[in-house]
Amino acid sequence: MTTTAVDGNAAAGALFEAYGREMTLVVATCTACGQAGPLAETVAYLQAPGVVLRCRRCDAVLIVVVAHQGGTVAHESSVRLPGGDV
Amino acid sequence: MARAAVRGRLNWQVGTVVDLIDESTHVRSVVLDLPDWPGHRAGQHVDVRLTAEDGYQAQRSYSLASSPEDGQVVLTVEVLDDGEVSPYLAGELQVGDQLELRGPIGGYFVWTADLGGPLQLFAGGSGVVPFRAMLRHRAAANGGVPVRLLYSARRLEDVIYRDELGRLAANGETDIRFTLTREWPDPWGGYRRRVDREMVEQVAWSPEDRPLVYVCGPTGFVETVADAMVELGHDQAAIRTERFGPSGG
Numbered sequence A: 001m002t003t004t005a006v007d008g009n010a011a012a013g014a015l016f017e018a019y020g021r022e023m024t025l026v027v028a029t030c031t032a033c034g035q036a037g038p039l040a041e042t043v044a045y046l047q048a049p050g051v052v053l054r055c056r057r058c059d060a061v062l063i064v065v066v067a068h069q070g071g072t073v074a075h076e077s078s079v080r081l082p083g084g085d086v
Numbered sequence B: 001m002a003r004a005a006v007r008g009r010l011n012w013q014v015g016t017v018v019d020l021i022d023e024s025t026h027v028r029s030v031v032l033d034l035p036d037w038p039g040h041r042a043g044q045h046v047d048v049r050l051t052a053e054d055g056y057q058a059q060r061s062y063s064l065a066s067s068p069e070d071g072q073v074v075l076t077v078e079v080l081d082d083g084e085v086s087p088y089l090a091g092e093l094q095v096g097d098q099l100e101l102r103g104p105i106g107g108y109f110v111w112t113a114d115l116g117g118p119l120q121l122f123a124g125g126s127g128v129v130p131f132r133a134m135l136r137h138r139a140a141a142n143g144g145v146p147v148r149l150l151y152s153a154r155r156l157e158d159v160i161y162r163d164e165l166g167r168l169a170a171n172g173e174t175d176i177r178f179t180l181t182r183e184w185p186d187p188w189g190g191y192r193r194r195v196d197r198e199m200v201e202q203v204a205w206s207p208e209d210r211p212l213v214y215v216c217g218p219t220g221f222v223e224t225v226a227d228a229m230v231e232l233g234h235d236q237a238a239i240r241t242e243r244f245g246p247s248g249g
Helices: A008-019 B086-092 B125-140 B162-170 B197-203 B219-231
Strands: A005-007 A027-030 A036-038 A043-047 A050-054 A061-068 A071-076 B012-024 B027-033 B045-051 B057-063 B073-078 B098-105 B119-124 B147-153 B174-180 B212-217 B239-243
Touching: A005 A008, A005 B219, A005 B239, A008 A043, A008 A050, A008 A061, A008 A071, A008 B045, A008 B057, A008 B098, A027 A061, B027 B086, B027 B098, B045 B073, B057 B073, B057 B125, B073 B086, B073 B125, B119 B125, B119 B219, B125 B147, B125 B162, B125 B212, B125 B219, B147 B197, B162 B174, B174 B197, B197 B219, B212 B219, B219 B239
Parallel strands: B119 B147, B119 B212, B147 B174, B212 B239
Antiparallel strands: A005 A043, A027 A036, A043 A050, A050 A061, A061 A071, B012 B027, B012 B098, B027 B073, B045 B057, B045 B098
């Protein structure tokens, strides 16, 4: 079950930990194919040690959220997030 | 008005199980007392964390089945055959036990009465759970918008909240329809197959009605419905989706 693909809604808690705020409504742009949409609609794989969010259109890795000992960190890959407050 | 916090920390808190309700043979609702619960919006979920004696932790997300007005936190859990968390929550957990959870979480798959309608809901299996919260919230907000719910389940025995849905359907402007995909009783007036575009077209508001659309269930179900709604002319931005994997939550 831990490798089942769900969507970004299931990553909401991890994203909150990493970014300090609710992120599922944030519109993310895949820099590999240009697809843009809320993070809630990305493909999410929930597996230790982290959560992987992939572009629903081209499967590029957008964000990997990992819980380190010092805190939860979002490693951004092929993604562009809006700057400033959303 | 203060909403559920959108800034700051998302803290783990401990709740005590105060009641357990068998919704079906494989589904159980867990009623929790959470002293620090800040309130929530219909559609939000919580993350539940279980810690084994050896320190191993497993975490899963569960939609809140209770409405903000209910005054108690209710989760509805379906037992998955290969589940790590669900067999414990839906089987071994006892009244008086404690659970570690964080929430409420989610800002995307949320409906509040002030958003208006009409409401178009599509539930696949345990995808109906957040819609119970939405329908209860709608009732507490004194009805208001018209709502249509299509609920897909394998068999009639797998349909949860049946009595409550029946009561809600008796209110004005509430249309609840079912499709059973594996077995159905005789007689049966509902649909008898997996959801498809034709079924979506029959139950859906027209695009001119500009419904707020929520689709929740296994990925295949959600994709079929969302694609059909877009093909029928509905605005993609008005369709909110929540997928929880191939065959269950």
